[in-house]
Amino acid sequence: MSAKARRTLPWEDKRERAFFWHCEADANVVAYLSQPHRLEIHVGRPRPLIYFPDLRRDLANGRVEIYEIKKAYNPDDDADYDLKLRLAADVYEGLGWSFRIIEAPEIERRPTLDTAWSVQRYRHVALTGQALADFTAHHMLTKEIAKWLDLHPNQVKRTLARHEIEPVCALKENMRLVWRRSDVSGCDHLWSRVPSSSRVLFHCVGSGRRHPN
Template sequence: MTIKPRTLCKQLPNRKVSLFYSKKSELANYIESRHEMAMALCLEFNDNVDFYQAQPAHIEFLFKGKMRRYTPDFFVRLRNGRILVIEVKCASILKKDAILRERLELLRNVYEARGIEFRVVTDEHLHIGVLIPNLFSLLRYRNKYLDIADLENILSGLSTHASATRGSLRRHAHSLNLSIDLIDIAIAKGVLGADLTQPLNDDLIIHFNHLQ
């Protein structure tokens, strides 16, 4: 199910609207802040997410005696069929603005009455370590073909270990005349495990015991 996005007004000087194409959802998303871009990247890499869309259809609700219009930042469908909407907010603003918190709590009730989960995600949830820069770096590998046989060939010489550094795996791939990009493709696809809040350098520890 695709939700028709709202029509975006002319860009304001203090608001830059970016276009982010989701290969997962096969559509272009209009992103209105760097925190929303971070959320889009997390959704793109989350294997539990089947589909997502930024700036979907709005709803109307009554707040403090007036009808208001609200457009979520994201509509999300999970692989288990659950539907949720996500609002991305700056944590410092959320902590200071009691009226905003009241409004979001009302919206939670409105959506839950429709059987839809409402989540507020803050920048503190998203910008952990260097997670977002790493996801940007790995994005180009996310949809590339991964030859599992070649990957297993690289790992076969390390069968007595459950982990290795990214650098040692890339060097081993090179010694076998295989592309060193295989390692990053496998990380991007979640086939190899890594703590992506840490720098994506040769010292990053890669886990692969589940493949052995």
């Protein structure tokens, strides 16, 4: 079930489902809906052209986007169908909406698709204000550590995770860090690069031990 559409959405092939993942993960998308409406375009024929778009996206800035999702699209394959899409684009333009044909290579581009899938799989998880504050503090502290050690933040995060280290707060006074961790062994290569003037303090959960400067 979609968290943003608040319902289960139908999809006809895996590319549509993958694009749903993008919509769930994209913070700019407020709501989206598959096969949102039926469009009848009268062109002087006995019967109007009927078009069902694949997806409508409502964005945080108020814009509306309409998408036709294709594995690949060649307008020369079907002249009547291409005419229908071009006329539909004109209708949407008159409404102030955008219209796009989006193809598989863009939808399935990695690592973007993998990231979208990872984000959307937790779409129903409730996030408390405290959890958000903790995440923000952790992120900012990681950036500070990386800056002090002249390392990339991702390198710091990998090292912390590998050794089960969790930075919990940064005390600005005297450039001191307080760390909570389950083990102090094996990480000397990380904190040995911290200048002694920074007076880094390591606090081990449950033991009270401090790693010597």
